[in-house]
Amino acid sequence: MEILNCRMLEVGLALLCLNALVLAAPPKREPGYDAWLRYDAIDDQATRRAYDQLPAVVATLGESNVMKAAEEELRRGVRGMLGRSLRVESRLPAEDAILLGPLDALRKTFPALDRNAALKADGFLLKTTKRDGHAYLIVTALNDRGVLYGVFALLRRMALGEPIAALDQQENPYAPVRMLDHWDNLDGTIERGYAGPSIFFANDNVVDNLSRVRDYARLMASVGLNACSINNVNANPRVITSAFLPQLARVAEVFRPWGVRLFVSVDFSSPQKIGGLDTFDPLDRRVAEWWKKKADEIYGVIPDFGGFVLKADSEGRLGPSAYGRTHADAANVIARALKPHNGVIFYRGFVYDHHMDWRNLKNDRAAAAYNNLHPLDGQFDDNAALQIKHGPIDFQVREPASPLFGGLEKTNQVIELQITQEYTGQQRHLCYLVPMWKEVLDFDMHAAGAGTPVKQLVAGRTFKRPIGGFVAVANVGASPTWLGHHLAMANLYGFGRLAWDADLTSRQIAEEWTRQTFGQDPQVVQTIVGLELDSWPVYEKYTGPLGAGTLTDIINIHYGPAPESSEYNGWGQWHRADDKGVGMDRTVATGTGYIGQYRPPVAKLYEQLATCPDELLLFMHHVAYTHVLKSGKTVIQHIYDSHYEGAEAAAGFVKRWRALKGRVDEARYEEVLARLEYQAGHARVWRDSICNWFLRKSSIADAKGRVGHYPNRIEAEAMRLTGYQITDITPWEAASGGKAIECVSRDRQCAASFRYDGRAGWFDLDVQYFDESDGKSTFKLFVGEQLIDQWAADDRLPTTKPDAHASTRHRVRGVALRPGDTVRLEAVADGGENAGLDYVEINPAEMQ
Ligand code: GCW
Numbered sequence: 001m002e003i004l005n006c007r008m009l010e011v012g013l014a015l016l017c018l019n020a021l022v023l024a025a026p027p028k029r030e031p032g033y034d035a036w037l038r039y040d041a042i043d044d045q046a047t048r049r050a051y052d053q054l055p056a057v058v059a060t061l062g063e064s065n066v067m068k069a070a071e072e073e074l075r076r077g078v079r080g081m082l083g084r085s086l087r088v089e090s091r092l093p094a095e096d097a098i099l100l101g102p103l104d105a106l107r108k109t110f111p112a113l114d115r116n117a118a119l120k121a122d123g124f125l126l127k128t129t130k131r132d133g134h135a136y137l138i139v140t141a142l143n144d145r146g147v148l149y150g151v152f153a154l155l156r157r158m159a160l161g162e163p164i165a166a167l168d169q170q171e172n173p174y175a176p177v178r179m180l181d182h183w184d185n186l187d188g189t190i191e192r193g194y195a196g197p198s199i200f201f202a203n204d205n206v207v208d209n210l211s212r213v214r215d216y217a218r219l220m221a222s223v224g225l226n227a228c229s230i231n232n233v234n235a236n237p238r239v240i241t242s243a244f245l246p247q248l249a250r251v252a253e254v255f256r257p258w259g260v261r262l263f264v265s266v267d268f269s270s271p272q273k274i275g276g277l278d279t280f281d282p283l284d285r286r287v288a289e290w291w292k293k294k295a296d297e298i299y300g301v302i303p304d305f306g307g308f309v310l311k312a313d314s315e316g317r318l319g320p321s322a323y324g325r326t327h328a329d330a331a332n333v334i335a336r337a338l339k340p341h342n343g344v345i346f347y348r349g350f351v352y353d354h355h356m357d358w359r360n361l362k363n364d365r366a367a368a369a370y371n372n373l374h375p376l377d378g379q380f381d382d383n384a385a386l387q388i389k390h391g392p393i394d395f396q397v398r399e400p401a402s403p404l405f406g407g408l409e410k411t412n413q414v415i416e417l418q419i420t421q422e423y424t425g426q427q428r429h430l431c432y433l434v435p436m437w438k439e440v441l442d443f444d445m446h447a448a449g450a451g452t453p454v455k456q457l458v459a460g461r462t463f464k465r466p467i468g469g470f471v472a473v474a475n476v477g478a479s480p481t482w483l484g485h486h487l488a489m490a491n492l493y494g495f496g497r498l499a500w501d502a503d504l505t506s507r508q509i510a511e512e513w514t515r516q517t518f519g520q521d522p523q524v525v526q527t528i529v530g531l532e533l534d535s536w537p538v539y540e541k542y543t544g545p546l547g548a549g550t551l552t553d554i555i556n557i558h559y560g561p562a563p564e565s566s567e568y569n570g571w572g573q574w575h576r577a578d579d580k581g582v583g584m585d586r587t588v589a590t591g592t593g594y595i596g597q598y599r600p601p602v603a604k605l606y607e608q609l610a611t612c613p614d615e616l617l618l619f620m621h622h623v624a625y626t627h628v629l630k631s632g633k634t635v636i637q638h639i640y641d642s643h644y645e646g647a648e649a650a651a652g653f654v655k656r657w658r659a660l661k662g663r664v665d666e667a668r669y670e671e672v673l674a675r676l677e678y679q680a681g682h683a684r685v686w687r688d689s690i691c692n693w694f695l696r697k698s699s700i701a702d703a704k705g706r707v708g709h710y711p712n713r714i715e716a717e718a719m720r721l722t723g724y725q726i727t728d729i730t731p732w733e734a735a736s737g738g739k740a741i742e743c744v745s746r747d748r749q750c751a752a753s754f755r756y757d758g759r760a761g762w763f764d765l766d767v768q769y770f771d772e773s774d775g776k777s778t779f780k781l782f783v784g785e786q787l788i789d790q791w792a793a794d795d796r797l798p799t800t801k802p803d804a805h806a807s808t809r810h811r812v813r814g815v816a817l818r819p820g821d822t823v824r825l826e827a828v829a830d831g832g833e834n835a836g837l838d839y840v841e842i843n844p845a846e847m848q
Contacts, residue, residue, distance in 0.1 A: 030665045032481035035219055035489050036516040039080025039159065044520065047161045051082055054098070054164065055137060059089040061101030065257035066144035070100055070151045073218075077155035096135045100147050103140045113140065122226065122259075123172035124150030128165065137167065145226065145259035152222045159516045171501070175459035177385070177414050177469025178499035179227035179263070179346075180220065181309060184475075186236050192558075194426040195477035195484030200230045204238075206247035210254045216476065217258035223496025228255065229263035233311035233348060237267040237274045240294060245301045252302045261306035263346070268310060268330060269318040270294075281323040282333040291337035299341040307343035308334060309387065314351045327351065327372065328379035335381040344467060346414060347380070349373055349388035349404060355570040361585070364592035365572025366392035366619075370404045374597075378410035385412035385467045388458075390440045392594070393573060395423050397540045397550045398436075400606070400616055403597035405457050406445030412467040415441070415458040419483070419491045420475035423550040423558050424539060426798070427484040429679045430653065431539045432532035434494035435506040441498070446599040455502040470499035485675050486668050489517065490532050507533060524663050527656055534649065540615075541646025542686045545639060546629075547619030548575040548582060551690055553805070559797075560682070560804035561689035564731055575618060577697055581625055582635065583618035595620060614638075625698045639694050640702045643687040650676075650683035655846075678795075681766070681809025689733040689804050696733075714754050716741040716837040723750030724827075724837070727802070734804035735838050740770065742802065742834035743777070743827050752837060753824035760818040762845040767810045767825065768838040770802035771795045775833025781812055782824040788815055793833065802836035814845050 030038070042048050060071045075086050089097065092109060099106065103125075107113050110129060119125060124141040139150035153171065157164055183191040188202040199212040207213075220228060230251060231239050238244055252262040267273060269280045271290040281287055298305050312330055313319030320330035331347040338345060352368035369392060380386070386408065391399025395418045405413065417437050424431040441455040452462050460468025472495045476482040483489055493513045497504055507529065514528045543561070544550045553562035554573045566573040576584055585591030587607050595606045605611050606620045614629050625636035633641065654676045661669060691707040701707070715737050717726045723745030732738035743750035769779065771793040780790040789812045799805040817823075827835035 028665055029667050031667060032486050032489070032671075033215070035482060036493050036513055037219065037222055038516065039077045039155070040519060041083060042081045042158070042161070044161060048082070050163060050165065051158065053135075054078065054082070055096035055135065056084070056087055057089055057093050057095060057097040058086045059091060059093055059097050059099050059101075061092075061099070061105045062144060062147075064144050066148050066259050067100065069218075069221075069257040070139075070144075070148040073148070074098065074100070074151045074155065077151075077158065081155075081158055094132065094134065098137045098139065100139045100151065102144065102147065103142055106138060106140050110136075110138065113138070118172070119146070119170065120172040121176070122146050122149060122224070123170065124153060126150055126154055126167045126169040128167045137164070145221075148221055148259055149224050152224075156222075156512070156516070160512060161515075161520065173224055173500050174455070174502045175469030175499065177227065177467060177471065178225045178496070179229065179414075179469070179471045180225055180419075180474040180495075181229045181233070181265075181416070181471055182475055183232040183234070183420075183473060184230060185232050186238065190475050190477055191232050191234060192420050192422045192473070193475040193477050194420060194428075195475070195479035195482060197478050199476065199478055200251065206250055210250060212478070213251060214254045214258075216482075217255045217260045219482075219492070220260050220496065221258040223493060224500035225496045226259055227261045227263055227306050229265055229306075229309045229346075231265050233265045233309055234315075234317065235265040235267045235311070237270045239264050240266055240270065240298065241274050242297065245298060248298075249301045252305065256304065261304055262302060263306040263309055265309040265311065266334075267318070268312045268320070269322075279323075280318070282320055282325050282329040283323070288333050288336065291334050295334075295337035295341060295343065299343070305341070305343060307338050307345055307383075309346045309348065310334065311348045311350065314348065315354060319351075326376055326379070328376045331384040332379075332381045335384040339381070339383050343383065345384045346387040346471065347384055348416070349386045349402070349413075350394075350416075352572065353570075354572065356572050358568055358570060358572075358574060362592050363572065364584070364586060364594050366584075366586065367592060367594045367597060368392075368572075369402060370407055370597045373404060373411075374407045376411070377408050380411045382412070382466055385414050387414050387416050387471055389416045389418075390437065390454075393549065396573075397424055397536075397544045398547050398615055398619070399440075400547075400619060401440045401443045401445065401454050403445075403594075403602075405454050406447040406452070406599050406602070407597065408457075409447070409463045412460065412465045413458055414467070414469050414471050415454065417470070417472040417495060419472045419495055421488065421491075423552060424536075425543075425679070426559055427488045428675060429539055429650075429682065430485065430487050430531060430535040430676065432487075432494070432506075432510065432535045433491050434498065434509050435533065436536050437495070437498060438506055441502055444602075446601045450601070459502070470495070470502075472499075481671075486517075486672050487528070487532065487675075489513070518664060518668075521663050524660055527660055531653055531656060535653075538646050538649040538653075538683075541642045542650065542683045542690075543646075545642040546583075546614060546635065547616040548577075549573055549619075551575070557798045557805055560799075560807065561686045561693075561733070562731060562804060563690060563693050563733070576622060577694070579697055579699065581623050581627070582694075583622040584620070585622040586620050591622070625694075625700055634700075636694065636698050636700045637703055640691050640704070640707055643691050644704075644706060647680075647683040647687040651680045654680050677811065678808065681768075681811070682807070684809065685734075685768075685804055685807045688736060693733040710736065710839075710841070712843055713839050713841045715739070715839050716752055719752040719754045721750070721752050723747075724752050727836075729802055731803075734807065735802070736768065737839075740802055740836050740838045742836050743829040744834060748829040748835075749826070750829070750835065751824055751826045753822055754840070756817050756821040756823055756842070757819050758817070758842065761816075763815050763817050763842050764845050765812040765815050765823070766841040766843065767812065768841070769793060769808055769810065770806040770833075770836030770838065771797050771808040772800050772802065772806045772833040772836075773797055774800040775829065775831030777830045777833050777835035778828045779810070779835065780826040782826065783815060783817065783821050788812060793835070800832055802834070806836070807838060817842070
C-alpha cells in the first residue's frame, strides 16, 4: 500500500518517499494474543552481544510440571529473542549452564546460596556464580512456583534489554494472595465482560478445548499471579455439584503447571439448592456437615484446590441474614470445611441494601461495608478473608479508599480491584487504571498511626495477618486481544506487577509493558506510555470530575452518560444534584456520618471543606454550584471546563497515535486507531450530555459560552427529510437538542439533506449517528451527486435504543465544500435499528 502510494507520487517527491520506506519498515503483523510475552527477536547489536554470555545449556533439578513449564518457557524465550535452542541437561553439567532448581537442591553444590535465606514462598533468586571454572546462572526459590517466576523475571530482563551478566536479584512477593476473579457464567456469557464470550465455559459446561485457558494461566504466571476464581460471584450452585467436579478438575490441571490455584464462587444456599437439605442456616449442624463433605469431595478430585469466593446478602444473593446470622457465621462454616485442606474463603465485603429510601438524606450506601462488617472484626476464622472493593461504592472513576481497610485489625483482608472497565469505558475507551489503583494503595489510612497505607494493610503486614493481598476482576474473553482493546492489556499486566510489588510506579509498569508489547522504538514507547498515563485523568475529566461518581447509567449498562439515573432510586449511587448544588454530604457534622468511619486524621481531612481535596469534593460534601474550588473556579465552571478539556484531550489521543503509523504493525495500529477515533467521538457525547444537563439543572451559563452553542452543527431534525421522522430522545441529554431522526419509512430507505452556506474550503464532517446492537444500518454521504463515503453501523454497542450508549461519530476527513453545496445522507435501516441520526458537524479539516 505504502509502495503503491509512493509510485503514484510526483518524481520530485520520490526520493523523500523512498527514505520514509527505509526508515519505517512495518513491523510484523501482531494479533495481540501473545500480549506482553512476545519474545521478539532482539535486533539491537550491543544488547545481543551482551547476551552472548548466556550459557548454551539449561539444567533443571526437579521433576514437577511447574519445573517443566519453567524450563520450556526459558527455551521458548531464548529461542524467540536470541534465535538459539538451549541444550537440556537433567544433571549439573560441568560446563557453563543455566540452572533451574529449588534452593535446597542447589545448596548442596552451591553452599554460598545459604546466605540468601531471606527468600519467602514464591520469591526467587537470580544469581550468577562460578564453580570449577564454569559460569552458572542460577534461578532458584523455596518452591517450584518461585523458580517459574524467576524464569519469567529473567526473560523480562532480556526483553527489556537489561544486563544479565552479573546477576544477584532477589525478589519476594508483596503479599501471598495475588488472584484474578472472573464473572463468567456457565452458559459462556460474562457479567461485565467486554471482550467476547468466556474462555472457561460454554453451554453450561467447561469448554472442551482448554488451550486458551492454558495460555491465560501462562500470562498470569508471567507476572506472579497464583490464583484464579473462574465463575461469577452471582454463582450458579451447579458449579460444585458432584457431576461438575470432573470439569473443574480439568481446569485445575491446566492451571497447575503455571502455579495457579483454582477457586470457584459458590452460592450460599447450596446446602439447600443442591444438597437436598431444608436449610442453609450456617449454625445448623447439618449445614456445617454438608459443607465439610463437599470440601472433602472437591479436594478428593482437586488436591490443590484453592477455595471459594462468596457473595452473600448482596444484590439479591441469599446470605446469613435469612436466618438472622452474621457474616462471620457464614464465612466460618465454610472456612472450617476448607481448613483441613488449607483452603481459603474470600468473603466479599460488597454488602449493601439496594432498596434504600433516597429521600432520607442520612442514608448512605458508602457506609454499608463498614457498618456491616467492622463490628465483626475478630470473629472470622484465620482461613477466611474479607474481599473489599477498593472504594466504598463500586469501581467508580474516582472513589476514596474504603474505610473498612483502616478499620479491621483482627480480620484478614484482600483488596478487590477491577481490570474489566465496567464504569471506566468498557475497553472502548482507553483508561489505564494503575495510577488509580496506586492512589488507593498508597493512601495512608493511619490505621496504626501515620504511615499505614492501604497496600500494607491488605497485604497483612500492619496487623500481622496470615492471609492478605490483591484480587482483581479480570473478565478476559475470547477476543484475540483478551480484553478487547490492545492498550487495555496494560491493566492486566499492571495488576499482576503491582500485586507482586506494590511499590512499583505507574510509569515503570507502563514502560515495561509497552516495551515488551510494542518493542523498543523510543517514539513508540514514549507515545504509548504517555497515552496510558494520561488516560485515567482524561476519562475522569469527561465522565465524572470532582468525585461525583461516574455520571453514567447506573441501573443497567454503566457505559454512556446518564446523570439522572443515579437519583430518585434505592441503589444509593446518588450525587444529589439539584438546582442549587451538587454532591453527597457525608460529613459527621451535617451529613450521613460516613466520614466518621475513617481514623481521626483522615476523617479530619475529609470533614473540612478547606482540606478536602477537590477531586473528592462532591463525594464528601454537598456544595453550591457557585462554591469556589481551590483552583479559584466555581464548581459549575469546573464541570464545564473539565468536560471540554477531557474531550479535547481524547481527540488529541488520535493525533498522538497517528504519529506512530509505520512504527507499529498495521493490524494493531489500525485496531487501536479505530478505538481511539471512537473514543474521541464518544468523549464529545459525554461532554455535551453532562454539560447540558448541568446547564439545565443549575441555570448557570458556561462563562466561555460553549455549552448549548454549537455553531458548526446542523441538527438532523433541521434537515430536509425523506422517510426520516423526528423523534424525542430519552433521556433528552443523550442527543444534541434532545431530538434525533429515525428512518421509519416502509422501505427502510431514508435521506436527510441540507444546504451548505459557509465559506469554501476543506472540512472534516462529523456525522453523529446511533449505532444500536439490534441492526446493521448503512449510511452514504453525498456532496452534490458525488458519493464521498459510506459505512455501516455495525459496532456492538450495549443498547437497542438511540441513546448516549449508541451515539457514535463517523468522521469523514478532507471534504471540499463550497457555498450552495447540498450535503445528503442516505440511510438504509436494518432490524430494530432505525438508522438514527443526531447531527452533522462541519469543522475545518485537521492537518494530517
Ligand atoms: O458493580 C456491580 C456489578 C455487578 C456485580 C457486582 C458485584 C457480579 O454491576 O454486575 O455482580 O458489582 O461486584 O458483585
